[in-house]
Amino acid sequence: MKNKILLFGLGLYMSVACAQSNTEVFLMDLEVKDGNISFSSPLNISNNPGYDNQPSFYNDNLILFASTRNGQTDIAKYNVRDKVISWVSNTTDGGEYSPLKIPNTKEISAIRLDTDGTQLLYRYNLDSGNPRTVVKGLKVGYHVWHKPTVLVASVLVEDRMDLVVSNLKDNSNRTFQQKVGRSLHKIPNTNLVSYISKEQDSWEIKSLNPVSGATKKIGTMLPQVEDMCWLINGSILSAKGSKLYKYTPGKDSDWILVKDFKSNGIDNITRITTNAISSKIAIVAEVSLEQLINKQVNSFNAKDLSAFVSCFAPNVLVKRFPSDTMYVGRTEMRRRYQQFYDNVETPKVAVINRMVLGSVVVDEELDTTDGAKNHQIAIYETEENFILSMTFIFSNKGNSEQTKTIVQKQLDAYNAKDIDAFMATYSDDIKLYRYPDQLFSEGKQAMREGYQRFFETTPNLNAAIRNRMIIGNKIIDQEWVTANDQSFGAIAIYEVTEGKISKVTFIQ
Numbered sequence: 001m002k003n004k005i006l007l008f009g010l011g012l013y014m015s016v017a018c019a020q021s022n023t024e025v026f027l028m029d030l031e032v033k034d035g036n037i038s039f040s041s042p043l044n045i046s047n048n049p050g051y052d053n054q055p056s057f058y059n060d061n062l063i064l065f066a067s068t069r070n071g072q073t074d075i076a077k078y079n080v081r082d083k084v085i086s087w088v089s090n091t092t093d094g095g096e097y098s099p100l101k102i103p104n105t106k107e108i109s110a111i112r113l114d115t116d117g118t119q120l121l122y123r124y125n126l127d128s129g130n131p132r133t134v135v136k137g138l139k140v141g142y143h144v145w146h147k148p149t150v151l152v153a154s155v156l157v158e159d160r161m162d163l164v165v166s167n168l169k170d171n172s173n174r175t176f177q178q179k180v181g182r183s184l185h186k187i188p189n190t191n192l193v194s195y196i197s198k199e200q201d202s203w204e205i206k207s208l209n210p211v212s213g214a215t216k217k218i219g220t221m222l223p224q225v226e227d228m229c230w231l232i233n234g235s236i237l238s239a240k241g242s243k244l245y246k247y248t249p250g251k252d253s254d255w256i257l258v259k260d261f262k263s264n265g266i267d268n269i270t271r272i273t274t275n276a277i278s279s280k281i282a283i284v285a286e287v288s289l290e291q292l293i294n295k296q297v298n299s300f301n302a303k304d305l306s307a308f309v310s311c312f313a314p315n316v317l318v319k320r321f322p323s324d325t326m327y328v329g330r331t332e333m334r335r336r337y338q339q340f341y342d343n344v345e346t347p348k349v350a351v352i353n354r355m356v357l358g359s360v361v362v363d364e365e366l367d368t369t370d371g372a373k374n375h376q377i378a379i380y381e382t383e384e385n386f387i388l389s390m391t392f393i394f395s396n397k398g399n400s401e402q403t404k405t406i407v408q409k410q411l412d413a414y415n416a417k418d419i420d421a422f423m424a425t426y427s428d429d430i431k432l433y434r435y436p437d438q439l440f441s442e443g444k445q446a447m448r449e450g451y452q453r454f455f456e457t458t459p460n461l462n463a464a465i466r467n468r469m470i471i472g473n474k475i476i477d478q479e480w481v482t483a484n485d486q487s488f489g490a491i492a493i494y495e496v497t498e499g500k501i502s503k504v505t506f507i508q
Helices: 287-300 305-309 330-343 399-417 419-423 443-455
Strands: 007-008 012-014 023-033 037-038 052-059 062-069 073-080 084-087 094-100 107-114 119-125 132-136 140-146 152-159 160-167 172-177 191-199 204-208 215-220 229-230 236-240 243-247 258-262 273-274 280-287 313-321 325-330 350-355 361-366 373-383 388-393 427-432 438-442 461-471 474-483 486-497 500-507
Touching: 023 052, 023 062, 023 229, 023 427, 037 258, 052 280, 062 094, 062 373, 094 119, 094 140, 107 140, 119 140, 119 152, 132 152, 140 160, 140 280, 152 191, 160 243, 191 229, 191 388, 229 273, 258 373, 287 350, 287 361, 287 373, 287 388, 305 330, 313 330, 325 330, 361 461, 373 461, 399 461, 399 474, 399 500, 419 443, 427 443, 427 461, 438 443
Parallel strands: 052 094, 073 094, 313 388, 427 500
Antiparallel strands: 007 012, 023 037, 023 280, 052 062, 062 073, 073 084, 094 107, 107 119, 119 132, 140 152, 152 160, 160 172, 191 204, 204 215, 229 236, 236 243, 243 258, 273 280, 313 325, 350 361, 361 373, 373 388, 427 438, 461 474, 474 486, 486 500
């Protein structure tokens, strides 16, 4: 997704790219003691390229979730004791989502979305997977069982979801509220169900008595967050980004931070669920971009070719900077790296510096394969939890000190808005690119005109270097730029020829 174009960096128009990664299901032990909540290390129980989401506990040993395999989404079940995944469904003309145990039965329910657009709630035998429809005529988005014969659901109606209670005995459906969210839960030790009301700008947690229809406000959700779950002690857990929060109705005045999973490589937590006694918790989150890159580095060093290749998209593009294609595709990658492994004993790449901007990672690496040392830069473009492209910058015989000196001079002149000193650091044929090779400015005169206007119309301008890599005649700077009371991140690759900056490539 592209955000609106903004003026930033070294006075250039660029856009910030945000890549959405695939989701994974993580399982942890949970302990509540003296009001404090602790967690074991997260275990990735789905560990699957693709969509893994909407977990629920069938019992303490079995977790259900929706998972992608062979291009379709089916119901998976994870055995906690044996750490094994098996499958409940295999629907070739559709896919299943949001699986839940139906109380007092050996069946589960799930939303089924068929390839023709039909969306209905089905029930499945846990062993055979044989499906039967639960309610007809309702486009159920999310659901929770109040009793084996009473269903509470968020139902898709036009451009919203409505809260509907269905009685399966008399086939009645009653709508109790419009504009609700997807998070529906039985409230522990009560006969009530909680839901998220979106009628107000600040979304509210409310309770519903499915029999009488009575509702009551419980609290306010974290801003723009709608996923939560209950603990058996009456507390609520919710998450924003990598952080997990707690709120106890009637006790806490606001949400309290209990855990940040950033250091575990987990971010953008959404679905949250616990088992009946709140001793285990499952969350859905994105694996951090850095963890993906670390996986390919570690699997390379371990000579685990399958794990290494799985980090890359099927049509991965491998290049020399800026755009010289070395090869394309996993098949050729596997062939080349197998040949490489056959001829070396100890492959060893160490990441000695790293920059991250949006969906791009830039690694400075030291390669000491079989004792031979090589300095290189690797630029990874990612999407959907895969590496789309890998671009190498190899060391050359450029004068690193001269390169560092001239780039620093242009930065100082930029911050001083000294157009003459700034332009003096550039060659007459200076070229400016958007990564990898989209030329948008050529020649010193065109560059001067653009920057002079920018300097004159930007009263508070400053660029600070957050990180720097130097390789031969190239410098890669990770910059934090303030302009017109806004601050932005940028990465710029400077190339120096005969003491002048001859080319700048901006990664966006």
